Amino acid sequence: MNTPAKPSPSVPCPICGNPASFSPKNPFRPFCSERCKLIDLGEWAKEGYRIPLAEGETEKNENLN
Numbered sequence: 001m002n003t004p005a006k007p008s009p010s011v012p013c014p015i016c017g018n019p020a021s022f023s024p025k026n027p028f029r030p031f032c033s034e035r036c037k038l039i040d041l042g043e044w045a046k047e048g049y050r051i052p053l054a055e056g057e058t059e060k061n062e063n064l065n
Contacts, residue, residue, distance in 0.1 A: 015039050 008023030015036035022029050031037040043049050 008021045008025070010019040011022045011030055012018070013020045013032040013036050014030060016032065018032045020026060020028070020030055020032035028034055028037045031040065
């Protein structure tokens with residue numbers, strides 16, 4: 001008896017919002033395309049995304065002055 005394959009879940013692409021298949025068959029997951037994956041990588045590379053500091057912490061550059 002063959003069981004039908006479950007459809008892979010679809011999630012919104014973090015960059016453009018289009019549906020993206022969240023399965024091993026999508027090499028760009030959670031993104032919908034290579035373009036969106038590279039846009040996200042570029043944001044990290046140019047420090048467009050920042051992880052907030054915990055209260056009381058300072059950046060390394062501030063301590064050098």
